[in-house]
Amino acid sequence: xxxxxxxxxxxxxxxxxxxxxFLGGLAMGLMQSFGYMPLIGMNDFNIDxxxxxxxxxxxxxxxxxxxxxxxxxTLLTMVLAIITALAFRKTFSGKRIANFLYQFPITIPxxxxxxxxxxxxxxSGMAARFAHQAGLIADQNQFPVVVSDKLGLGIIYVYLxxxxxxxxxxxxxxxxxxxxxxxxxxxxxxxxxxxxxxxxLLPTIIPGILxxxxxxxxxxxxxxxxxxxxxxxxxxxxxxxxxRLYQDVDLNARPQAMATAVFMAAFIxxxxxxxxxxxxxxxxxx
Amino acid sequence: xxxxxxxxxxxxxxxxxxxxxxVLGPLIPQFIWPFAKSWFFPDLLxxxxxxxxxxxxxxxxxxxxxxxxxxxxxxxxVTCISVLLGVPAGKALGMYxxxxxxxxxxxxxAPSIIPGLAVxxxxxxxxxxxxxxxxxxxxxxxxxxPTIPYMTISMSGIFxxxxxxxxxxxxxxxxxxxxxxxxxxLPAIFPGIVTGAMFAFLISWGQYLLTVLIGGGRVIxxxxxxxxxxxxxxxxxxxxxxxxxxxxxIIILFFTSKFLSGKSSSMGGFGTI
Amino acid sequence: xxxxxxxxxCKTYEGSKHPAVENFDLEIEPGExxxxxxxxxxxxxxxxxxxxxxxxxxxxxxxxNGVRVNDIKPERREVVMVYxxxxxxxxxxxxxxxxxxxxxxxxxxxxxxRRVAEILKxxxxxxxxxxxxxxxxxxxxQRVALARALVIRPKILLLDEPLANLDAHLRDEMRDLxxxxxxxxxxxxxxxxxDQEEAVLLADRIALIFDGKLVQxxxxxxxxxxxxxxxxxxxxxxxxxxxxxxxxxxxxTGSGAFQVRPGLxxxxxxxxxxxxxxxxxxxxxxxxxxxxxxxxxxxMGTYTRYCFEADGHIWDTTTxxxxxxxxxxxxxxxxxxxxxxxxxIER
Ligand SMILES: Nc1ncnc2c1ncn2[C@@H]1O[C@H](COP(=O)(O)OP(=O)(O)O)[C@@H](O)[C@H]1O
Ligand SMILES: [Mg+2]
Numbered sequence: 001x002x003x004x005x006x007x008x009x010x011x012x013x014x015x016x017x018x019x020x021x022f023l024g025g026l027a028m029g030l031m032q033s034f035g036y037m038p039l040i041g042m043n044d045f046n047i048d049x050x051x052x053x054x055x056x057x058x059x060x061x062x063x064x065x066x067x068x069x070x071x072x073x074t075l076l077t078m079v080l081a082i083i084t085a086l087a088f089r090k091t092f093s094g095k096r097i098a099n100f101l102y103q104f105p106i107t108i109p110x111x112x113x114x115x116x117x118x119x120x121x122x123x124s125g126m127a128a129r130f131a132h133q134a135g136l137i138a139d140q141n142q143f144p145v146v147v148s149d150k151l152g153l154g155i156i157y158v159y160l161x162x163x164x165x166x167x168x169x170x171x172x173x174x175x176x177x178x179x180x181x182x183x184x185x186x187x188x189x190x191x192x193x194x195x196x197x198x199x200x201l202l203p204t205i206i207p208g209i210l211x212x213x214x215x216x217x218x219x220x221x222x223x224x225x226x227x228x229x230x231x232x233x234x235x236x237x238x239x240x241x242x243x244r245l246y247q248d249v250d251l252n253a254r255p256q257a258m259a260t261a262v263f264m265a266a267f268i269x270x271x272x273x274x275x276x277x278x279x280x281x282x283x284x285x286x
Numbered sequence: 287x288x289x290x291x292x293x294x295x296x297x298x299x300x301x302x303x304x305x306x307x308x309v310l311g312p313l314i315p316q317f318i319w320p321f322a323k324s325w326f327f328p329d330l331l332x333x334x335x336x337x338x339x340x341x342x343x344x345x346x347x348x349x350x351x352x353x354x355x356x357x358x359x360x361x362x363x364v365t366c367i368s369v370l371l372g373v374p375a376g377k378a379l380g381m382y383x384x385x386x387x388x389x390x391x392x393x394x395x396a397p398s399i400i401p402g403l404a405v406x407x408x409x410x411x412x413x414x415x416x417x418x419x420x421x422x423x424x425x426x427x428x429x430x431x432p433t434i435p436y437m438t439i440s441m442s443g444i445f446x447x448x449x450x451x452x453x454x455x456x457x458x459x460x461x462x463x464x465x466x467x468x469x470x471x472l473p474a475i476f477p478g479i480v481t482g483a484m485f486a487f488l489i490s491w492g493q494y495l496l497t498v499l500i501g502g503g504r505v506i507x508x509x510x511x512x513x514x515x516x517x518x519x520x521x522x523x524x525x526x527x528x529x530x531x532x533x534x535x536i537i538i539l540f541f542t543s544k545f546l547s548g549k550s551s552s553m554g555g556f557g558t559i
Numbered sequence: 560x561x562x563x564x565x566x567x568x569c570k571t572y573e574g575s576k577h578p579a580v581e582n583f584d585l586e587i588e589p590g591e592x593x594x595x596x597x598x599x600x601x602x603x604x605x606x607x608x609x610x611x612x613x614x615x616x617x618x619x620x621x622x623x624n625g626v627r628v629n630d631i632k633p634e635r636r637e638v639v640m641v642y643x644x645x646x647x648x649x650x651x652x653x654x655x656x657x658x659x660x661x662x663x664x665x666x667x668x669x670x671x672x673r674r675v676a677e678i679l680k681x682x683x684x685x686x687x688x689x690x691x692x693x694x695x696x697x698x699x700x701q702r703v704a705l706a707r708a709l710v711i712r713p714k715i716l717l718l719d720e721p722l723a724n725l726d727a728h729l730r731d732e733m734r735d736l737x738x739x740x741x742x743x744x745x746x747x748x749x750x751x752x753x754d755q756e757e758a759v760l761l762a763d764r765i766a767l768i769f770d771g772k773l774v775q776x777x778x779x780x781x782x783x784x785x786x787x788x789x790x791x792x793x794x795x796x797x798x799x800x801x802x803x804x805x806x807x808x809x810x811x812t813g814s815g816a817f818q819v820r821p822g823l824x825x826x827x828x829x830x831x832x833x834x835x836x837x838x839x840x841x842x843x844x845x846x847x848x849x850x851x852x853x854x855x856x857x858x859m860g861t862y863t864r865y866c867f868e869a870d871g872h873i874w875d876t877t878t879x880x881x882x883x884x885x886x887x888x889x890x891x892x893x894x895x896x897x898x899x900x901x902x903x904i905e906r
Pocket of ligand 1: 572573575579
């Protein structure tokens with residue numbers, strides 16, 4: 001067996017399944033977004049769905065909310081992952097347990113933590129009860145609205161809960177691989193603690209976590225469950241909007257649902273390409 | 287002052303306590319609510335306790351047992367298929383250099399970046415036509431879209447760190463291809479396969495959107511039930527289900543925490559769980 | 560110029576039972592070039608890092624020009640450490656690497672550029688500023704690391720195994736560069752090595768460290784001629800050590816009685832007689848001569864080495880190859896231990 005056949009044989013099953021399911025699904029979605037659905041007797045081919053999409057104020061509001069949530073949660077994830085990883089580099093009593101807890105969220109499903117957020121942060125939740133016991137609020141309505149709120153704070157909290165450990169573990173491994181020497185060297189060359197962090201640690205960490213930040217961004221951009229449970233019905237995030245259009249009994253909403261979904265896929269793809277460019281530029285300087 | 291000083295300062299302790307509180311905070315009430323009958327604001331503990339949530343779960347009419355069973359069957363099937371497909375593909379990507387490799391990697395990575403919603407909505411029509419919608423098999427198939435890429439990428443990381451010289455050494459000492467695989471290759475990659483498989487299982491286990499789209503509400507899985515209880519804000523039932531839903535994740539974390547060294551290759555898919 | 564004083568300096572790392580550095584007492588003159596010599600793991604790097612302020616001091620003091628600096632932050636000590644594996648910042652080019660310390664001091668850009676260019680010229684890397692550090696050879700990396708340290712005009716330069724990772728031919732070049740720099744910048748310099756020849760070639764004085772303890776601190780010649788212990792003698796490549804008993808200027812050993820020069824510090828009683836292989840003469844003289852069987856002859860180019868046995872003791876000698884008679888293994892020959900070359904260690 002030549003090397004070439006070996007490689008083809010090894011890859012063939014995976015590639016063919018992904019071509020059928022993934023590419024097939026995308027292609028079908030694209031076709032339906034153009035109103036072409038022969039299976040249910042719609043044979044037109046037009047871009048009406050896209051037209052009405054960008055003319056629809058709810059869509060634009062959804063897009064804005066989605067971008068706000070995914071950008072802010074991705075950025076916050078990066079910042080907090082770095083801070084917590086730096087702290088977890090130190091030794092302290094109970095470190096093993098704390099370390100376990102730190103990595104714990106990686107395996108926990110999103111819905112579980114969305115449920116937990118409802119129980120803690122809704123106006124009758126545990127946080128409000130503690131606030132009442134502490135005499136901070138007299139009535140549950142005085143507790144700030146952080147679930148189903150305008151800014152999607154509850155949603156962002158869930159994403160942070162899930163993603164900080166995911167990125168933090170990567171930061172920890174980067175720090176471990178790097179050791180203390182570069183930091184020491186910088187100090188010896190006259191850098192203050194902050195300068196050593198800013199000019200030595202950060203430039204090493206950032207390129208290492210950019211791929212993870214792509215995953216965080218694209219996940220939060222397309223996620224459905226968390227914003228459905230913890231968001232407002234209007235405006236909602238783009239995936240919830242797409243799903244609502246899709247489940248509309250009126251089949252004429254179908255192309256618009258598909259157009260929304262295709263838009264999401266295209267948008268993410270473009271973002272990833274831009275990101276890769278940025279990555280290339282950064283590693284080009286090495 | 288010095289960098290080698292590895293002791294934590296009070297500032298560090300604030301971070302540790304912050305991490306512990308925010309990680310555990312949202313989980314603790316979930317373990318109390320299933321035993322609460324009435325628990326009103328501003329009580330910190332229920333005023334009337336009860337196990338009705340558990341009775342409901344154990345009741346065969348409640349669909350919970352059916353949902354657990356479905357979730358398990360789907361996740362196990364999905365995991366097996368992902369391992370069977372992902373291990374060879376991971377070997378190709380991890381151990382060989384070939385033309386177009388970058389493109390293949392990009393293609394395999396794409397499903398974990400592009401929202402599953404877009405793909406699954408598109409595929410639904412075809413599944414309806416093929417009679418796959420509203421069936422367990424159909425659900426298994428769409429779950430493969432996120433799990434196969436995850437398995438492939440994490441296995442390619444495992445194979446990239448695997449030294450093929452061991453195999454050659456074994457062959458030169460007289461072991462057959464077959465024997466070499468079982469004596470040399472498999473033991474070396476086995477921990478990687480197990481970790482990958484556990485996470486593939488979790489990806490499938492936690493899947494809501496793909497299941498609801500293709501299963502059409504006929505294939506009831508645990509996340510579907512949990513989701514509907516959560517949407518209707520029935521705290522006791524939702525918490526009880528949440529605990530059951532959580533169990534495999536905790537078990538798997540205990541098994542894998544030592545593998546979680548943060549090698550980014552095997553971390554690639556965690557964001558999609 | 561700055562002097563360094565270490566006073567009862569101790570370091571025990573967190574979680575370790577044994578001290579890495581124990582009770583160092585050391586004085587380094589302003590502008591001196593001193594080597595820390597010792598086997599791997601003996602605490603050389605640890606001592607450098609304490610001088611640089613990068614690692615905390617467990618006990619004892621570090622003084623510069625007589626002023627205690629224990630609590631001064633590393634970035635304020637004007638001490639630069641050059642690491643064994645260069646540690647060039649991978650995401651910076653050569654010029655950015657060299658200019659790092661100046662940027663940290665917020666030096667104006669044009670001055671930074673000028674000084675970087677100047678120093679690159681000095682280390683013979685003119686025009687390399689835009690190279691990425693990955694494109695450099697080991698020797699070039701070492702020179703960039705050196706330039707990066709020197710550009711900020713430190714008062715003290717600490718070099719951790721500066722020659723260890725270089726090929727043999729580059730080592731000579733780098734050694735000369737270090738000597739040049741030391742002279743030119745008049746900077747008090749400490750360098751670390753585990754190779755005694757390197758230490759001898761470079762340093763004014765050598766601090767020999769075994770197992771975290773400073774065992775001898777003196778001029779390099781003394782280590783050859785006046786080793787303080789058997790271990791030191793062996794570390795400097797001398798295995799001619801024989802037990803004997805001293806009485807006055809006579810030492811009686813299994814191979815006979817030998818005359819030693821008066822005034823050796825060892826007291827009468829049990830001693831070890833030490834003599835370097837190159838000091839033993841292949842000849843018969845009035846005193847201190849004895850006849851022995853040559854066991855082995857090893858031709859080493861310029862030198863020839865003979866191993867010979869007398870009364871169950873194996874001796875080692877080297878002579879220049881073109882020197883007198885060509886003995887062979889199995890021959891008997893006369894050997895002389897010159898009186899003024901014998902050193903005694905008290906047992
Ligand atoms: N950061 C550290 N933490 C704990 N032990 C260390 C650390 N650095 C060095 N050591 C230990 O201290 C001893 C001396 O190390 P080092 O100073 O690096 O030796 P050298 O540079 O002479 O080879 C060794 O036993 C080493 O294992
Ligand atoms: Mg060292």
